[in-house]
Amino acid sequence: MSAPALAGVPRRAPAALAAVAALVAIGAAAIWSVQPPAARDARAPAADFSAGRAFAQVEAIATEPHPVGSAAQDRVRDYLLGTLRGLGLTPEVQDTVSVQGAKLSASAGGAGFGRVRNVIATIPGTASTGRIFLVAHTDSAQVGPGGNDDAAGTATIIEVARALTTGPKLRNDVVLVLTDGEEACLCGAKAFVDQHPLAKGGGIVLNLEARGSGGPAIMFETARNNSRLVEVYGRAPKPVGTSFAVEIYRLLPNDTDFTAFREAGFTGLNSAYIDGAAVYHAPTDTPASMNTDSLQHHGDNALAVTRALGDRDLATLRSGADATYFPAPGLLVRYPGGLVRPLAALALLAVFALAWLARRRAVTDGRRLLKAGALTVLPILVAPVLAQLYWALLKLIRPQYTAMPIDPYRPGWYRLAVAAIAVLVVLAWFGWLRRRLGPATLAVAGLGWLAVLGLVLAAVTPGGSYLATLPALAGALGGIGAILLRGWWSVLAVTLGGAVAVVILLPTVIMLFPALGLKLGATGAFLTVLLGLALLPVLELIHPRAETRNGLDSLRARRVASLPALAALLAVVLGTVVGLRVDRFDAEHPALTHLMYALDADNGTAQWLSDESAVQNWTAQYVSGKPHLVNTTLPAFGPEELHTGPAQPASLPAPKLTLESETRSGDGRVLKLRLQPQRPVRLTTLHVAKGVKVTAATIGGRETVVGEVADDGPWGFGFVFHAPPTEGVEVTLTVQTAGKVKFRAMDGSDGLTGLPGFKARPAGVGVVGSHSSEMLAVAATYEL
Numbered sequence: 018m019s020a021p022a023l024a025g026v027p028r029r030a031p032a033a034l035a036a037v038a039a040l041v042a043i044g045a046a047a048i049w050s051v052q053p054p055a056a057r058d059a060r061a062p063a064a065d066f067s068a069g070r071a072f073a074q075v076e077a078i079a080t081e082p083h084p085v086g087s088a089a090q091d092r093v094r095d096y097l098l099g100t101l102r103g104l105g106l107t108p109e110v111q112d113t114v115s116v117q118g119a120k121l122s123a124s125a126g127g128a129g130f131g132r133v134r135n136v137i138a139t140i141p142g143t144a145s146t147g148r149i150f151l152v153a154h155t156d157s158a159q160v161g162p163g164g165n166d167d168a169a170g171t172a173t174i175i176e177v178a179r180a181l182t183t184g185p186k187l188r189n190d191v192v193l194v195l196t197d198g199e200e201a202c203l204c205g206a207k208a209f210v211d212q213h214p215l216a217k218g219g220g221i222v223l224n225l226e227a228r229g230s231g232g233p234a235i236m237f238e239t240a241r242n243n244s245r246l247v248e249v250y251g252r253a254p255k256p257v258g259t260s261f262a263v264e265i266y267r268l269l270p271n272d273t274d275f276t277a278f279r280e281a282g283f284t285g286l287n288s289a290y291i292d293g294a295a296v297y298h299a300p301t302d303t304p305a306s307m308n309t310d311s312l313q314h315h316g317d318n319a320l321a322v323t324r325a326l327g328d329r330d331l332a333t334l335r336s337g338a339d340a341t342y343f344p345a346p347g348l349l350v351r352y353p354g355g356l357v358r359p360l361a362a363l364a365l366l367a368v369f370a371l372a373w374l375a376r377r378r379a380v381t382d383g384r385r386l387l388k389a390g391a392l393t394v395l396p397i398l399v400a401p402v403l404a405q406l407y408w409a410l411l412k413l414i415r416p417q418y419t420a421m422p423i424d425p426y427r428p429g430w431y432r433l434a435v436a437a438i439a440v441l442v443v444l445a446w447f448g449w450l451r452r453r454l455g456p457a458t459l460a461v462a463g464l465g466w467l468a469v470l471g472l473v474l475a476a477v478t479p480g481g482s483y484l485a486t487l488p489a490l491a492g493a494l495g496g497i498g499a500i501l502l503r504g505w506w507s508v509l510a511v512t513l514g515g516a517v518a519v520v521i522l523l524p525t526v527i528m529l530f531p532a533l534g535l536k537l538g539a540t541g542a543f544l545t546v547l548l549g550l551a552l553l554p555v556l557e558l559i560h561p562r563a564e565t566r567n568g569l570d571s572l573r574a575r576r577v578a579s580l581p582a583l584a585a586l587l588a589v590v591l592g593t594v595v596g597l598r599v600d601r602f603d604a605e606h607p608a609l610t611h612l613m614y615a616l617d618a619d620n621g622t623a624q625w626l627s628d629e630s631a632v633q634n635w636t637a638q639y640v641s642g643k644p645h646l647v648n649t650t651l652p653a654f655g656p657e658e659l660h661t662g663p664a665q666p667a668s669l670p671a672p673k674l675t676l677e678s679e680t681r682s683g684d685g686r687v688l689k690l691r692l693q694p695q696r697p698v699r700l701t702t703l704h705v706a707k708g709v710k711v712t713a714a715t716i717g718g719r720e721t722v723v724g725e726v727a728d729d730g731p732w733g734f735g736f737v738f739h740a741p742p743t744e745g746v747e748v749t750l751t752v753q754t755a756g757k758v759k760f761r762a763m764d765g766s767d768g769l770t771g772l773p774g775f776k777a778r779p780a781g782v783g784v785v786g787s788h789s790s791e792m793l794a795v796a797a798t799y800e801l
Contacts, residue, residue: 066316086740115208127735147331154199170225187327222285231308232292260480298786389462401539423534434592443549463550491517518551607783671797693745704735
């Protein structure tokens with residue numbers, strides 16, 4: 018805790034060395050706990066998962082972009098059917114039209130529909146108590162082959178199915194659900210849960226995803242009341258997941274195929290590896306970009322959890338509460354959610370007890386504690402702010418970083434710099450106040466803030482409370498031990514308190530950096546500060562004493578004390594310099610750009626469009642000026658501001674809209690329309706003029722809810738239909754108007770090559786992984 022508290026230690030240097038060595042070893046083990054295992058080649062035993070065997074499936078699937086409805090996706094589907102039949106299974110194709118929920122389609126310019134073809138196969142159980150669903154999507158984004166997203170998940174399921182069919186049969190049925198249209202609209206999963214007989218009665222879902230090219234396979238989402246299911250997951254070979262990640266994900270607008278299952282009442286787990294996000298949805302998402310260790314981790318856990326669930330009575334896995342859990346070396350620590358608030362209160366009481374004991378032993382006093390408590394806000398606030406300023410500085414140096422989805426290609430050195438910024442702030446704060454307020458005072462204040470944060474999290478995001486509660490509790494108990502015990506026992510008490518913080522917070526920092534990226538580097542800096550505050554008692558142990566009889570010795574001690582801060586500053590500079598040198602753009606790691614083309618068939622005019630926040634040099638030859646709304650002519654793009662520029666019109670046909678019949682009902686006129694693209698397209702859209710009230714709509718045979726229409730723009734009800742059939746989409750609308758109805762139809766295909774005025778990107782300039790990248794849209798207005 019402090020020099021007086023550790024007075025019983027005969028030699029300070031050996032004690033400090035022992036404590037540091039122990040914490041370094043524990044930190045290394047904590048880092049190892051969230052690293053994927055080594056990939057196993059195709060010679061692995063038949064009953065085991067082999068990344069080598071699974072990677073062969075990845076290479077077969079991800080040869081080219083294969084979005085929903087494309088000929089390339091037809092090839093992938095045929096390959097999967099043949100592969101599953103080769104395993105002795107009887108796969109089927111669910112060919113249907115699916116409609117999104119309003120929440121999922123809000124950004125798509127209206128309700129979302131799609132024609133999907135899911136591949137489904139069942140591995141029958143011997144006496145099934147329910148169904149286990151292994152889910153991954155087979156389609157890719159339109160500009161990338163999807164080597165990771167989600168050939169990794171699809172290949173994992175195939176390899177898991179191979180292992181299951183070569184071993185003893187499980188008790189429960191295992192259903193393989195290889196969905197279509199996830200990237201476009203999550204329509205495949207929605208079609209399965211809404212329409213397929215196997216979805217009746219629900220079950221347990223294991224969804225496998227990827228948002229990057231490497232890192233551990235993290236279980237980042239669960240259905241609610243996950244306690245017993247997390248217990249099963251905790252027995253996987255290397256379980257990596259935190260209840261904090263689940264809490265954060267529940268607050269985000271992000272969705273995967275798991276969303277449709279969860280909202281339909283299924284329980285289950287959602288896993289993905291997420292590092293290397295620069296390739297996300299981009300042409301660089303190739304099999305070659307994949308870290309096969311991550312694929313091995315995906316498969317090891319999926320196979321083990323499936324086998325564990327396969328022999329359980331699935332009805333017993335329902336629970337009434339969430340668990341709190343986090344990874345530790347060799348296990349997944351977990352405890353009931355009902356303990357969250359009591360533990361948070363206990364941590365605060367322990368810190369109060371430490372403060373009371375420190376005052377009784379004259380280590381500190383109330384006035385200094387109040388000052389320290391107020392001043393501890395500084396590192397908590399300053400470090401995250403500096404982390405965001407650091408990212409802003411990097412974008413000034415490298416403007417191309419503004420278009421990166423989450424992280425640069427090689428963010429490791431920058432992450433080190435952000436962590437070092439947080440360490441530097443804590444060390445500078447500690448060095449500034451140590452002699453004024455005393456190290457014990459600062460340690461108690463730091464633990465106090467952790468305890469308070471634990472209480473706040475317990476109320477707001479209970480699954481994340483452990484991040485502050487347990488380090489505060491362990492640190493307070495360690496501090497009490499340091500005061501009450503003598504000699505090496507006091508050193509042990511302080512070290513054990515710090516060890517708990519290292520085990521809990523260090524892996525979280527490592528996982529959150531790729532999860533949120535340098536764009537939100539403040540989060541990593543904030544957690545690093547929490548770790549620093551929890552380690553203040555250990556920091557004082559290794560801090561050289563300046564209170565010596567010899568003035569020269571005192572000066573020397575202060576210089577030695579400044580070495581950690583200088584080391585942290587060096588890490589910031591080194592991380593930045595080396596990061597800029599290592600993370601260079603080239604043909605394999607191109608700077609990402611965004612460009613679209615839109616043709617207005619009404620007047621034959623065309624324009625280039627880009628959603629880059631800061632227009633890059635290559636894009637600047639097509640667009641300029643400030644971004645503005647384009648929903649007047651392109652309502653499918655919604656209320657999004659885009660950069661625009663004039664383009665040469667191409668000779669391209671607009672989608673055709675015809676009125677096939679008109680009848681009257683009690684609610685108004687019923688218009689039966691057909692929307693038919695006149696060229697191969699990925700999607701088509703239709704919007705009705707805002708003045709026309711639409712009371713009912715059926716698109717492609719599927720009814721949709723007609724909700725409120727936003728106030729912006731001249732267009733009202735609309736929809737997006739992905740993978741439209743060649744014969745077009747049947748549309749039935751009930752409208753309340755006497756006159757003709759104005760419509761705006763649009764379709765979109767992929768690829769700008771061949772358009773007049775387009776110049777191919779040079780080496781080192783690539784395509785951002787956006788769903789609208791490289792889109793070629795043609796729109797026309799109709800009055801029917």
